[in-house]
Amino acid sequence: MKNFTYHQPTTIAATLPLLDAEWGKTELLAGGTDLLDRQKDYVSQPEKVVSLTGIGGGFREMSSVSPPGVFPPIITIGAGVRLVDIAESKLLAQYPALVQAAGQIAGPQIRNMGTLGGSLCQRNRCWYFRDEHVNCLLKGGRKCFAQEGENQFHAIFTQGHPCVIVHPSTLAPVLIAFGASAEIAGPKGTRTTPVEKLYHAPVKETQREHTLAPNEVLVSVKFSGGGPQFAKFCNASYEVKQKETSDWPLVQAVVAFHFEKDSKIAKGVRVVLGHVAPTPLVSEAAAKSLEGKEVTEANAGLAGEAAVEGARPLSQNRYKVQLLKVAVKRAALLAAGVKPYWEG
Numbered sequence: 001m002k003n004f005t006y007h008q009p010t011t012i013a014a015t016l017p018l019l020d021a022e023w024g025k026t027e028l029l030a031g032g033t034d035l036l037d038r039q040k041d042y043v044s045q046p047e048k049v050v051s052l053t054g055i056g057g058g059f060r061e062m063s064s065v066s067p068p069g070v071f072p073p074i075i076t077i078g079a080g081v082r083l084v085d086i087a088e089s090k091l092l093a094q095y096p097a098l099v100q101a102a103g104q105i106a107g108p109q110i111r112n113m114g115t116l117g118g119s120l121c122q123r124n125r126c127w128y129f130r131d132e133h134v135n136c137l138l139k140g141g142r143k144c145f146a147q148e149g150e151n152q153f154h155a156i157f158t159q160g161h162p163c164v165i166v167h168p169s170t171l172a173p174v175l176i177a178f179g180a181s182a183e184i185a186g187p188k189g190t191r192t193t194p195v196e197k198l199y200h201a202p203v204k205e206t207q208r209e210h211t212l213a214p215n216e217v218l219v220s221v222k223f224s225g226g227g228p229q230f231a232k233f234c235n236a237s238y239e240v241k242q243k244e245t246s247d248w249p250l251v252q253a254v255v256a257f258h259f260e261k262d263s264k265i266a267k268g269v270r271v272v273l274g275h276v277a278p279t280p281l282v283s284e285a286a287a288k289s290l291e292g293k294e295v296t297e298a299n300a301g302l303a304g305e306a307a308v309e310g311a312r313p314l315s316q317n318r319y320k321v322q323l324l325k326v327a328v329k330r331a332a333l334l335a336a337g338v339k340p341y342w343e344g
């Protein structure tokens with residue numbers, strides 16, 4: 001690992017002046033489960049590491065407020081909250097998609113160290129990017145080696161993308177399906193942006209998978225299932241994995257909608273796909289297919305079919321198209337409270 005200077009400020013205000021206006025020289029450290037791996041592999045070689053571990057207060061807390069008439073409660077989660085605390089939180093009882101996604105990340109060791117902010121800002125897992133000897137597009141090279149190489153775990157929505165990574169965070173698609181917003185601190189103060197806008201498809205070394213500036217810090221995220229009064233907020237995340245533990249999914253689908261009082265008709269449907277494109281992908285087609293309908297097996301299946309419209313898989317990952325159809329169907333059924341009959 002290359003030598004670096006280490007800073008441990010105790011407030012966000014004291015953190016900001018330590019950051020650079022360009023990517024590369026300085027890195028923020030949260031739980032370190034992604035950054036330290038990259039440093040040990042010489043994929044990231046910062047001169048300065050600014051630890052967020054000394055920052056307390058709301059940065060490390062989760063809170064819930066229920067203004068009159070609002071249900072489920074509005075939740076705020078500090079970026080420094082650990083994944084295990086999200087996976088085991090009682091505050092999130094109405095938000096099973098987030099609990100499920102956090103509980104499926106890696107294994108207990110990573111969930112004990114890793115944080116919400118680290119999950120949302122982690123770098124991609126493309127094996128070409130993670131190999132110190134390969135100079136891919138995201139490391140200043142001129143070529144994406146996955147386009148014609150070993151691409152079985154890469155994007156299937158590839159159109160217009162010179163780099164075909166998949167976005168790595170499984171919490172990002174959930175938060176996008178919830179319509180969450182992110183609070184970000186930077187040199188000009190604090191700004192709020194939809195989590196959906198936090199992501200873009202990077203194509204060069206001077207970009208990250210997220211749209212934060214190098215001198216900004218993600219402080220917290222906030223969301224509410226807020227539908228009409230007395231509506232039930234239904235949500236689920238379904239991942240297809242090669243291994244039960246310690247692995248990223250091959251595909252992920254998050255489905256969220258409301259059932260109005262005494263109704264079984266899905267309203268305000270949101271479908272967000274993970275691990276199939278360089279960003280979390282909002283599927284308008286799948287949402288439209290389910291909107292205003294009863295969530296039967298047949299209708300959930302149609303939403304799955306709609307979700308794969310426009311997929312352009314690479315040479316080795318056509319199998320993901322079928323996995324994605326099934327993931328959307330099962331996420332929709334789980335959200336509607338259907339017993340997972342596929343588990344036998």
Ligand SMILES: Cc1cc2nc3c(=O)[nH]c(=O)nc-3n(C[C@H](O)[C@H](O)[C@H](O)COP(=O)(O)OP(=O)(O)OC[C@H]3O[C@@H](n4cnc5c(N)ncnc54)[C@H](O)[C@@H]3O)c2cc1C
Pocket residue numbers: 027028029030031032033034035036052079080083104105106107110113114115116117118119120121122123168169170171212216217218219246247248249
């Ligand atoms: C085997 C394995 C399986 C995994 N499976 C999954 C999975 O299924 N889904 C999933 O989502 N993740 C998965 N992960 C990744 C895991 O979620 C991340 O390693 C973890 O969330 C990173 O959190 P951290 O706090 O350790 O981040 P760090 O390693 O400390 O930081 C990661 C990156 O985020 C930046 N960062 C951290 N906090 C902030 C902040 N507040 N503001 C701005 N930038 C910040 C850092 O600068 C760094 O670049 C897996 C990891 C392993 C090892």
